Amino acid sequence: MQAATDLNLQLTLKAHLISEFYPLLQRGVWLPVITGDNVMKLLNNQLGIAEAYVTDRITTLFLDGKAIDDAAASIVKDGSTLALSSAMPGLVGSTMRRGGHLAAMRGEITYHPTQTATIGAGKVKIKLFNMLMQEVGPLLLERGVLLSGAELITLLDEGASSFRDGCDSFALNSQLYPCAELGGKLLTTLAPQQTVLLKVVWKD
Amino acid sequence: MDKILRINMGASGGPSQSIEEAGEFTALGGRATTSMIVAKEVPPDCHPLGAENKLVIAPGMLSGTAAAMSGRISVGCKSPLTGGIKESNAGGQVAQVMARLGYAAIIIEGKPATDDLYKIHIDKDKVTISVDNNLKLMDNYPLVEKLREEYGDKVAYMTIGSAGERKMAAASIACSDPEVRPSRHCGRGGVGAVMGAKQVKAIIFDDNGCKHRQPKDPEKFKAANRAYVEGIRKHAVSGEGLPAYGTNILTNVLNEAGGYPTNNFKTGFFEGGTKISGEAQAELEIKRGGLATHGCHRGCVIQCSGIYNDKDGKFLTKQPEYETVWSHGGHCGIDDLDTIAMLDFLDDNIGVDTIEMGVAIGVAMDGGVIEFGDCEGAIRLVRDEVGKGTPLGRILGGGAEMTGKAFAVERVPVVKGQALPAYDPRTVQGIGVTYATSTMGADHTAGYAVATNILKVGGDVDPLKPEGQVDLSRNLQIATTAIDATGMCLFIAFPILDQPETFEALLDLLGAFYGIEMTGDDVVALGKKVLNLEREFNTKAGFGAEDDRLPRFFKTEPLAPHNLTFAVKDEELDELYNWS
Numbered sequence: 001m002q003a004a005t006d007l008n009l010q011l012t013l014k015a016h017l018i019s020e021f022y023p024l025l026q027r028g029v030w031l032p033v034i035t036g037d038n039v040m041k042l043l044n045n046q047l048g049i050a051e052a053y054v055t056d057r058i059t060t061l062f063l064d065g066k067a068i069d070d071a072a073a074s075i076v077k078d079g080s081t082l083a084l085s086s087a088m089p090g091l092v093g094s095t096m097r098r099g100g101h102l103a104a105m106r107g108e109i110t111y112h113p114t115q116t117a118t119i120g121a122g123k124v125k126i127k128l129f130n131m132l133m134q135e136v137g138p139l140l141l142e143r144g145v146l147l148s149g150a151e152l153i154t155l156l157d158e159g160a161s162s163f164r165d166g167c168d169s170f171a172l173n174s175q176l177y178p179c180a181e182l183g184g185k186l187l188t189t190l191a192p193q194q195t196v197l198l199k200v201v202w203k204d
Numbered sequence: 205m206d207k208i209l210r211i212n213m214g215a216s217g218g219p220s221q222s223i224e225e226a227g228e229f230t231a232l233g234g235r236a237t238t239s240m241i242v243a244k245e246v247p248p249d250c251h252p253l254g255a256e257n258k259l260v261i262a263p264g265m266l267s268g269t270a271a272a273m274s275g276r277i278s279v280g281c282k283s284p285l286t287g288g289i290k291e292s293n294a295g296g297q298v299a300q301v302m303a304r305l306g307y308a309a310i311i312i313e314g315k316p317a318t319d320d321l322y323k324i325h326i327d328k329d330k331v332t333i334s335v336d337n338n339l340k341l342m343d344n345y346p347l348v349e350k351l352r353e354e355y356g357d358k359v360a361y362m363t364i365g366s367a368g369e370r371k372m373a374a375a376s377i378a379c380s381d382p383e384v385r386p387s388r389h390c391g392r393g394g395v396g397a398v399m400g401a402k403q404v405k406a407i408i409f410d411d412n413g414c415k416h417r418q419p420k421d422p423e424k425f426k427a428a429n430r431a432y433v434e435g436i437r438k439h440a441v442s443g444e445g446l447p448a449y450g451t452n453i454l455t456n457v458l459n460e461a462g463g464y465p466t467n468n469f470k471t472g473f474f475e476g477g478t479k480i481s482g483e484a485q486a487e488l489e490i491k492r493g494g495l496a497t498h499g500c501h502r503g504c505v506i507q508c509s510g511i512y513n514d515k516d517g518k519f520l521t522k523q524p525e526y527e528t529v530w531s532h533g534g535h536c537g538i539d540d541l542d543t544i545a546m547l548d549f550l551d552d553n554i555g556v557d558t559i560e561m562g563v564a565i566g567v568a569m570d571g572g573v574i575e576f577g578d579c580e581g582a583i584r585l586v587r588d589e590v591g592k593g594t595p596l597g598r599i600l601g602g603g604a605e606m607t608g609k610a611f612a613v614e615r616v617p618v619v620k621g622q623a624l625p626a627y628d629p630r631t632v633q634g635i636g637v638t639y640a641t642s643t644m645g646a647d648h649t650a651g652y653a654v655a656t657n658i659l660k661v662g663g664d665v666d667p668l669k670p671e672g673q674v675d676l677s678r679n680l681q682i683a684t685t686a687i688d689a690t691g692m693c694l695f696i697a698f699p700i701l702d703q704p705e706t707f708e709a710l711l712d713l714l715g716a717f718y719g720i721e722m723t724g725d726d727v728v729a730l731g732k733k734v735l736n737l738e739r740e741f742n743t744k745a746g747f748g749a750e751d752d753r754l755p756r757f758f759k760t761e762p763l764a765p766h767n768l769t770f771a772v773k774d775e776e777l778d779e780l781y782n783w784s
């Protein structure tokens with residue numbers, strides 16, 4: 001399932017605008033990656049998230065809805081969904097923690113490593129929760145995420161006034177435009193079912 | 205806290221009062237105090253709304269001191285909802301003020317012979333019990349507004365709304381917060397109905413002229429408090445996640461795990477989950493000029509609460525907690541935060557438990573009263589039916605079980621008559637064990653103290669063995685009962701789990717205050733003692749092994765997306781109370 005894109009969009013945005021992407025990041029964004037790697041390698045080698053950060057900060061992980069105890073033994077397949085969160089409160093929050101003392105309480109939804117996985121170009125859906133939206137979100141958007149036209153239209157619509165103030169410029173298929181044209185230009189170019197590779201350049 | 209105030213509402217000639225020495229309760233608090241008094245003084249087979257039941261109010265062991273997080277207030281009685289023993293606790297200012305007044309407990313017993321409504325004012329010199337029929341059927345917010353005109357803002361209020369007066373089994377007791385709003389509730393088990401049955405509308409605690417309670421060893425106490433606060437602040441959950449997003453930080457994670465009960469426990473994933481997540485809620489609160497970080501009482505350093513403003517930037521309610529957002533949200537197919545916040549306000553105002561109310565509405569939706577996802581309909585049911593005490597409102601206010609019976613619903617998520625909170629036991633089977641066996645009925649906080657590995661309650665458990673679920677649940681329930689006894693907010697459990705030095709600091713705090721050496725074993729022994737007493741009370745009240753069960757649909761209806769059923773065997777559940 002190689003990721004094909006219809007449009008390439010690059011936005012140059014002020015850093016605080018990451019919050020406009022929070023709803024999207026919680027629902028999940030597709031990333032073109034090499035699948036078949038384990039979770040640790042995907043996050044560390046491919047996405048550039050430091051191993052220590054993954055170990056210390058991303059303490060709650062779900063691969064296709066199953067709680068992960070060992071990130072190095074969990075294989076990401078093409079089309080998988082990987083949800084990342086920091087430590088959770090509550091008894092149930094604690095049971096979900098990676099390798100936690102109470103993991104047995106959610107034994108039925110624990111991820112059990114599979115042996116087979118094909119290595120190749122594919123895509124993975126990444127969901128970010130809580131503090132990780134702010135800490136990891138910018139990195140993913142910088143690297144590039146795949147959105148449907150419908151998702152992009154909603155994003156630009158809901159954050160219209162923020163984008164007007166905090167956007168420097170945008171490039172559509174490498175052609176540069178002023179931000180004033182963001183809504184108009186895209187809305188006329190974009191169909192809801194199209195796939196857009198969105199990259200964000202962050203400015204202080 | 206060296207005295208107990210006993211008020212007999214049924215004394216001939218009008219309510220009487222007496223002061224007793226606190227004795228064994230001097231160095232106890234919270235659930236330990238309420239459950240020990242209820243177990244000793246209340247006939248287990250009495251009617252919960254009758255004269256023989258007693259309402260016991262107790263602050264925590266360190267309430268009224270400078271110790272952080274020490275302001276939970278406990279209320280105990282025989283529950284009109286479950287028919288068993290009940291302890292329900294809340295934040296707000298009451299515990300701190302009551303403790304500074306020197307009371308280890310207040311026991312309200314008997315029942316007035318007339319239909320007069322009373323208020324009780326307690327200050328350092330006297331207790332005044334007076335009739336005030338002008339307060340009849342007032343709801344909490346206007347009621348506290350009115351009381352403030354008379355007693356001012358430098359007091360703490362404990363009140364019931366119209367639901368308590370109507371003795372609805374889901375009625376709560378409101379405790380005023382630092383802004384003097386009745387937003388913190390002893391919600392579970394219908395404790396508000398017991399206060400209503402005693403015809404006590406409000407208790408006003410006035411600590412004017414009182415000082416902080418002083419520790420026996422001030423230096424050690426100060427140092428322990430510092431270490432304890434540092435431990436809380438540096439932990440990712442208590443120092444970051446909870447302050448930033450509150451307990452509703454759990455919505456996304458539970459949804460992702462497929463354990464978020466949706467549309468009355470039909471599926472474990474809610475499509476609209478991200479719209480009502482803690483992350484979305486915090487964004488909205490900040491945008492509208494509210495607060496995403498706020499303490500429910502002074503001295504809270506975690507501050508998991510917040511202020512939720514309406515579209516015009518005006519206060520609507522305190523930040524609804526995860527369980528409330530779930531009960532009125534995903535459980536009812538509602539994905540609109542403003543609707544949920546309005547329901548939270550209505551619950552607090554009328555004085556009903558947000559979990560019981562939300563679950564009852566979801567059950568009513570399943571029974572065809574209104575459609576799942578009907579925001580206006582849900583508001584109408586609470587405001588116009590429960591709030592006005594109509595026959596339909598009384599059914600809903602009677603809780604989820606009563607609502608299920610009234611509308612012939614087969615899927616009724618209750619244990620011992622109390623609604624299950626926001627975690628599906630088919631996905632997280634360990635919590636199902638706690639729901640089934642807790643002395644309190646289905647209760648997510650009953651096994652909340654995740655510190656069992658540090659406490660080593662019951663020895664080491666092999667978490668990889670399936671039967672470990674029962675062992676873990678047992679240990680969690682013992683540890684939780686112990687923390688409930690200290691009157692500390694349960695969220696301290698997280699730094700305690702991961703940081704042994706923070707647990708030591710808590711023991712040092714207790715030890716330095718009372719001038720004793722406290723060990724983990726003492727805490728565990730206290731937890732076991734209280735649970736044994738509660739269990740014994742319930743047995744005498746008529747509960748047996750058959751009541752320590754989840755509703756059968758959890759065993760027979762697989763829950764999507766993982767298609768799991770609850771698999772812990774009855775015989776295993778029966779092992780829970782086997783401890784030496």
Ligand code: SF4
Pocket residue numbers: 273295498499500501504505506507508509693694695
């Ligand atoms: S952490 Fe939350 S519940 Fe606990 S005392 Fe603070 S505000 Fe209240």
